[in-house]
Amino acid sequence: MFVEHTEEEKKSQEGSEEEVSGDVEGEGGEGVSQNKGKRPKLAIIIASVFALILIASAGLFVMKKLSTGGGHQSSNAEHGGAEHGEGAKGPSKAFIDVDPFLVNLNTGGKGASFLKLKIKLEVSDPKDRSTIEENMPKIRDIFQLYLRELRPSDMQGSVGLYRLREELLLRVNKLTYPAQVADILFDEVLVQ
Numbered sequence: 078m079f080v081e082h083t084e085e086e087k088k089s090q091e092g093s094e095e096e097v098s099g100d101v102e103g104e105g106g107e108g109v110s111q112n113k114g115k116r117p118k119l120a121i122i123i124a125s126v127f128a129l130i131l132i133a134s135a136g137l138f139v140m141k142k143l144s145t146g147g148g149h150q151s152s153n154a155e156h157g158g159a160e161h162g163e164g165a166k167g168p169s170k171a172f173i174d175v176d177p178f179l180v181n182l183n184t185g186g187k188g189a190s191f192l193k194l195k196i197k198l199e200v201s202d203p204k205d206r207s208t209i210e211e212n213m214p215k216i217r218d219i220f221q222l223y224l225r226e227l228r229p230s231d232m233q234g235s236v237g238l239y240r241l242r243e244e245l246l247l248r249v250n251k252l253t254y255p256a257q258v259a260d261i262l263f264d265e266v267l268v269q
Contacts, residue, residue: 172262
């Protein structure tokens with residue numbers, strides 16, 4: 078009986094070992110399939126993170142280019158100019174004050190609206206200054222004609238001022254060609 082019992086124990090132990098090893102294989106097999114399922118997900122996540130980093134760095138590069146003027150600016154050394162403090166002899170910028178404008182805006186008969194505008198003209202070449210000053214009555218005239226046709230809605234926000242600057246710059250440069258005004262600076266803008 079002792080031997081039978083031992084054989085039964087052996088059989089029961091073998092059966093329990095098979096169950097245990099079957100469980101392990103089942104778990105191991107499932108574990109392997111779970112790992113295989115996780116690997117593509119992990120690869121997708123890593124690729125997504127890499128793509129986001131790439132897009133973000135490209136965006137920063139573009140923003141940096143836009144904030145510095147698109148990379149079209151060059152240093153003084155490239156144009157043969159001297160650095161600050163080295164006695165640069167190149168052309169210096171000049172600013173010409175323009176008498177203030179006070180004009181009625183075009184409201185289409187719906188009340189009165191006024192624009193008070195004080196500007197300066199920036200001239201890159203001092204030689205152009207005399208040409209622009211000689212043409213100042215004509216410059217004021219073309220500005221007056223344009224300003225009187227503006228509507229109050231044309232002057233809303235920074236976009237309105239940007240358009241106004243571009244339009245005035247275009248008109249003055251057509252009138253004074255070949256002398257050129259580099260920029261128009263707003264000293265005072267008042268819309269009522």
